[in-house]
Amino acid sequence: MAIPLALRLIGADKRRRYYETWGCGRALQTARFEYTATAFANPFKRVFALLYRPVKELDIEFHPESRYFVRTIAYYNEGRLIFEDALYRPLLRVIETLARQARVLQSGNVHGYLVYILIALVVLLILTV
Amino acid sequence: MLAEIAIEILQMLLVMFGSPLLVGVIRKAKARLQGRRGAGVFQPCADLRKLLAKEVVVSENTSWIFRFTPYLLATTMLLSALIIPVLTVRAPLGFMGNIIALMYLFLLGTFFLALAGLDAGSAFGGMGSSREVAIAALAEPTVLIAIFGIALRAGTTSLDGIITRFAAEPLLMLNAGHLLAFFALFIVALAENGRLPVDNPATHLELTMIHEAMILEYSGRLLALVEWAAGMKLFLFLTLLSNLFFPWGVALTNTPLPLFVAFLALAVKLLLFAGAIALAETSVAKLRLFRVPELLAGSFTVALLAVVTAFFIK
Amino acid sequence: MADVHGLKQRLDSANLNLNNIEVRSPRELRVSVPRQRLVGFADYLRTEVHARPELIVAEDTRLEDRRFTMRYIFDMEGAAGVVIASVSVPAEDPTFPSLATRWYLASRFEREIHDLFGLVPTGHPDLRRLPLHQFWPPDYHPLLKDAMVRQDFYDDGEPYPFRRVEGEGVYEITVGPVHAGIIEPGHFRFSVEGETIINLESRMYFVHKGIEKLFESATLVQGLQLAERISGDSSVAHALAFSQAVESLAGVTIPPRAAYLRVVLLELERLYNHIADVGAICTDTGFAVANAHALRLREDLLRLNARLAGHRLLRGCLLPGGVARDFGAEQIADARGLIARVAADFDQIVEIATTNGLVLDRLHGTGRLNQQTAREMQVVGVPARASGIDADARRDHPFAAYAALPLRVVVHTEGDVWARLMVRVEEAREAARLIGLALEALPSGTLAVPLDALPEGEAAFGLVEGWRGPIWHWVVGGKKNTLRRVKIKDPSFANWPALNYAILKNIVPDFPLVNKSFNLSYAGNDL
Numbered sequence: 001m002a003i004p005l006a007l008r009l010i011g012a013d014k015r016r017r018y019y020e021t022w023g024c025g026r027a028l029q030t031a032r033f034e035y036t037a038t039a040f041a042n043p044f045k046r047v048f049a050l051l052y053r054p055v056k057e058l059d060i061e062f063h064p065e066s067r068y069f070v071r072t073i074a075y076y077n078e079g080r081l082i083f084e085d086a087l088y089r090p091l092l093r094v095i096e097t098l099a100r101q102a103r104v105l106q107s108g109n110v111h112g113y114l115v116y117i118l119i120a121l122v123v124l125l126i127l128t129v
Numbered sequence: 130m131l132a133e134i135a136i137e138i139l140q141m142l143l144v145m146f147g148s149p150l151l152v153g154v155i156r157k158a159k160a161r162l163q164g165r166r167g168a169g170v171f172q173p174c175a176d177l178r179k180l181l182a183k184e185v186v187v188s189e190n191t192s193w194i195f196r197f198t199p200y201l202l203a204t205t206m207l208l209s210a211l212i213i214p215v216l217t218v219r220a221p222l223g224f225m226g227n228i229i230a231l232m233y234l235f236l237l238g239t240f241f242l243a244l245a246g247l248d249a250g251s252a253f254g255g256m257g258s259s260r261e262v263a264i265a266a267l268a269e270p271t272v273l274i275a276i277f278g279i280a281l282r283a284g285t286t287s288l289d290g291i292i293t294r295f296a297a298e299p300l301l302m303l304n305a306g307h308l309l310a311f312f313a314l315f316i317v318a319l320a321e322n323g324r325l326p327v328d329n330p331a332t333h334l335e336l337t338m339i340h341e342a343m344i345l346e347y348s349g350r351l352l353a354l355v356e357w358a359a360g361m362k363l364f365l366f367l368t369l370l371s372n373l374f375f376p377w378g379v380a381l382t383n384t385p386l387p388l389f390v391a392f393l394a395l396a397v398k399l400l401l402f403a404g405a406i407a408l409a410e411t412s413v414a415k416l417r418l419f420r421v422p423e424l425l426a427g428s429f430t431v432a433l434l435a436v437v438t439a440f441f442i443k
Numbered sequence: 444m445a446d447v448h449g450l451k452q453r454l455d456s457a458n459l460n461l462n463n464i465e466v467r468s469p470r471e472l473r474v475s476v477p478r479q480r481l482v483g484f485a486d487y488l489r490t491e492v493h494a495r496p497e498l499i500v501a502e503d504t505r506l507e508d509r510r511f512t513m514r515y516i517f518d519m520e521g522a523a524g525v526v527i528a529s530v531s532v533p534a535e536d537p538t539f540p541s542l543a544t545r546w547y548l549a550s551r552f553e554r555e556i557h558d559l560f561g562l563v564p565t566g567h568p569d570l571r572r573l574p575l576h577q578f579w580p581p582d583y584h585p586l587l588k589d590a591m592v593r594q595d596f597y598d599d600g601e602p603y604p605f606r607r608v609e610g611e612g613v614y615e616i617t618v619g620p621v622h623a624g625i626i627e628p629g630h631f632r633f634s635v636e637g638e639t640i641i642n643l644e645s646r647m648y649f650v651h652k653g654i655e656k657l658f659e660s661a662t663l664v665q666g667l668q669l670a671e672r673i674s675g676d677s678s679v680a681h682a683l684a685f686s687q688a689v690e691s692l693a694g695v696t697i698p699p700r701a702a703y704l705r706v707v708l709l710e711l712e713r714l715y716n717h718i719a720d721v722g723a724i725c726t727d728t729g730f731a732v733a734n735a736h737a738l739r740l741r742e743d744l745l746r747l748n749a750r751l752a753g754h755r756l757l758r759g760c761l762l763p764g765g766v767a768r769d770f771g772a773e774q775i776a777d778a779r780g781l782i783a784r785v786a787a788d789f790d791q792i793v794e795i796a797t798t799n800g801l802v803l804d805r806l807h808g809t810g811r812l813n814q815q816t817a818r819e820m821q822v823v824g825v826p827a828r829a830s831g832i833d834a835d836a837r838r839d840h841p842f843a844a845y846a847a848l849p850l851r852v853v854v855h856t857e858g859d860v861w862a863r864l865m866v867r868v869e870e871a872r873e874a875a876r877l878i879g880l881a882l883e884a885l886p887s888g889t890l891a892v893p894l895d896a897l898p899e900g901e902a903a904f905g906l907v908e909g910w911r912g913p914i915w916h917w918v919v920g921g922k923k924n925t926l927r928r929v930k931i932k933d934p935s936f937a938n939w940p941a942l943n944y945a946i947l948k949n950i951v952p953d954f955p956l957v958n959k960s961f962n963l964s965y966a967g968n969d970l
Contacts, residue, residue, distance in 0.1 A: 023617060024617055024618055024619050024620065024622070024630075025620050025621030025628075032614060032615050033614065033615050033616070033617055034614060036612045036614045037612065038611065038612025038637065039612060039614055039635065039636065039638075042636065042637020042638055042639075043638060045637070046637070063544065063568050066543070066544040066547065068547040068550075068820070068940075069543075069544070069550075069568045069569055070606060072609065073606065073607075073608045073609065073634070073641065073642055074608070074609040074610050075608055075609065075610030075611075075613050075636060075641055077610065077611060077612060
């Protein structure tokens with residue numbers, strides 16, 4: 001828009017250089033240093049911990065003789081969604097049950113379907129009249 | 130018609146040049162309160178000029194969003210300057226001045242800034258974005274509810290309408306609900322503008338930052354735009370607060386004298402706000418990150434009370 | 444509680460195959476331990492007198508006896524004194540048994556020795572490089588006497604093997620070596636889940652300066668100047684530890700006036716640093732007003748230092764054998780007046796900061812280091828006293844004139860940022876009080892005694908409680924009154940790893956605050 005133009009007019013420097021993302025002076029950067037989706041959503045999950053009820057587990061394997069030498073650390077994080085457990089799942093179950101029962105109508109027989117169409121037309125006619 | 134355009138341009142220029150000055154005044158006031166001499170009030174202007182003259186370094190890992198965001202931020206702020214009654218309620222574009230639309234215009238900037246923070250792939254940017262989004266989302270209900278509180282009493286969500294109404298009947302403002310709404314919005318203004326106790330604008334510690342962490346990758350003129358937009362956002366928020374809650378002085382007609390009075394009144398009101406912010410920031414510490422939601426929940430409750438009183442105390 | 448003589452008797456009868464058990468002073472026992480008996484001896488000391496190795500020194504003595512000499516300095520519980528075990532390592536089999544799994548601190552000394560001398564600690568669970576980064580040639584051990592200057596430094600581009608936390612969504616934050624503030628370089632690798640820190644590893648030694656190598660064959664004057672410059676904010680403490688080691692080696696006692704002036708100098712250093720730290724901790728909570736005033740007081744104190752000692756950081760005041768500068772009556776009056784004023788202002792700052800609910804909320808419970816971890820990691824100084832460990836070298840190993848002064852050791856038990864802040868606050872007040880007492884009781888007399896030539900090949904230690912914590916200097920005399928080997932242990936060496944534990948389960952934005960509450964030295968660590 002007008003802003004880049006205005007910047008040019010007031011004599012802003014227009015050089016641009018491409019370089020690595022700032023990594024605090026370290027040479028090697030990997031995707032490991034990127035923010036993850038879990039991390040991004042974390043503040044929200046923490047604020048609404050009541051709803052999400054996160055389950056966290058930390059598995060640490062120590063050196064057999066000293067707990068100050070750690071061999072591996074593994075972290076597990078499982079978010080439970082209260083909406084999913086209390087609302088969507090039961091709702092889904094009801095719909096699935098209904099759908100399963102509705103399958104009885106679906107015989108796979110073309111003639112059968114024609115009969116349904118006929119019935120539907122008759123019902124509609126009766127309703128409109 | 131020409132005069133009206135002139136007024137719009139005047140408002141825009143006022144926001145453009147007033148904002149770095151406002152930031153400078155707040156910093157100066159803070160320094161004085163801490164017993165320091167502090168930099169001059171024109172320091173932020175000088176900083177912007179310096180940044181504009183510098184080369185831009187862009188991360189190789191970024192996309193167009195990173196380069197586009199500073200322009201978008203500046204544009205949304207300038208657009209807001211056109212529709213907010215900075216000096217007058219009779220601005221030609223004032224009819225667009227719906228308070229809800231305005232809040233979402235601000236949010237659009239926040240959204241893109243959060244994306245830009247993630248864009249470079251640095252952990253700091255992601256950290257800032259994640260925190261900013263969480264805080265913005267929690268501040269959102271407060272803004273809406275508090276505004277409903279005011280709008281209910283004024284009978285309109287148009288900014289011009291609210292100010293005209295309150296200027297005509299100041300007694301309307303004389304109740305608890307109005308005061309509550311003011312406090313709720315003031316807290317949100319601090320949170321949205323990255324001020325203490327939510328975010329510390331003076332820190333150099335990346336790990337504690339919110340707003341500054343998002344813009345860590347910016348440099349040169351892009352940084353100048355982002356900083357400047359942040360200043361304008363603060364300016365606009367405070368202008369809005371002062372004109373909505375203290376509508377005296379806002380020009381009701383577009384003639385030179387009321388406009389001049391409006392200018393003086395605005396300057397006084399903003400100075401008072403700057404002093405209030407400096408005082409608040411000197412006497413509080415930064416909240417622990419996960420105490421911020423508690424503060425915002427508090428402001429939400431206050432806003433809710435404001436609406437409730439608007440219903441019951443007519 | 445066993446004293447040194449009692450321990451000697453027990454060792455004599457314990458049948459541990461030890462040689463040359465010698466009581467060097469009422470607080471120091473020396474013993475030679477055969478290499479293969481080291482672990483048994485260490486375990487004996489651990490169970491019998493609850494001693495822990497506070498310092499491990501290696502020395503290349505191949506020119507003298509074709510062996511390496513290692514010294515283990517064990518500090519006995521209850522301020523009973525030290526046991527110094529010397530272990531000989533033959534040059535043709537440069538290995539020694541590791542104590543790493545018994546004491547974590549020992550593992551760090553052993554890694555250091557592994558890098559700098561090429562001696563291999565057998566059974567060490569983690570021999571990653573410590574002081575020398577990967578671009579150093581693997582066979583280059585600079586503290587060997589025959590180490591030449593080499594040019595073949597090479598970075599193979601391989602990243603340092605940080606511990607990796609497995610699990611979904613865990614990412615790493617890298618902070619440093621270049622930091623936003625004006626501080627020294629250090630790299631912190633956080634493994635983080637959202638905002639919660641699961642693991643932190645720090646990598647130091649970006650400013651390895653070869654100080655211990657520089658000490659080799661330095662004269663006493665050069666050594667003193669170098670000691671003063673090890674860590675800028677601990678000039679007095681390092682120079683004093685060095686001087687005390689040299690005096691112990693030369694077998695001299697300093698004159699009483701010098702002893703009192705040393706107390707004044709050391710407490711002046713403690714005072715300005717603690718006040719600055721209190722301000723800095725407040726800044727990191729966002730409470731800048733306290734810092735603005737703390738900095739003002741610090742500046743007043745630095746100017747006082749300049750008036751008293753001719754140097755803002757108190758350099759050039761100390762001297763092996765005594766002190767180099769005397770204070771006149773006018774200077775003493777100046778110091779007492781200013782310190783009274785500073786103490787009063789400081790009380791006000793502390794009052795303002797500690798009655799602010801928001802500040803308190805940031806401090807309480809943040810970065811908690813529990814007492815067990817602090818003990819096991821042999822944390823020292825301010826963080827140790829904030830975690831309930833009642834230890835202070837000024838009382839436990841008295842030096843200068845501390846034995847004659849009523850010193851109160853400040854101990855807090857919470858182990859959090861608040862406790863570390865309060866230890867600093869109270870120690871600053873205590874420092875102001877001690878300066879007053881020492882200036883009042885200042886005896887007259889000479890300032891220094893002359894030293895004879897240092898006995899070649901003999902070694903002694905100096906221990907000083909600086910403002911960060913205890914500083915050890917181990918000094919070996921060389922030819923023609925030069926230094927053959929100097930080993931330094933700054934409290935930061937022991938405390939840096941503890942930060943990794945204090946920060947666990949805290950959130951990322953609280954790290955700078957926790958770090959500041961430890962305020963460890965990079966320069967003192969990266970020698």
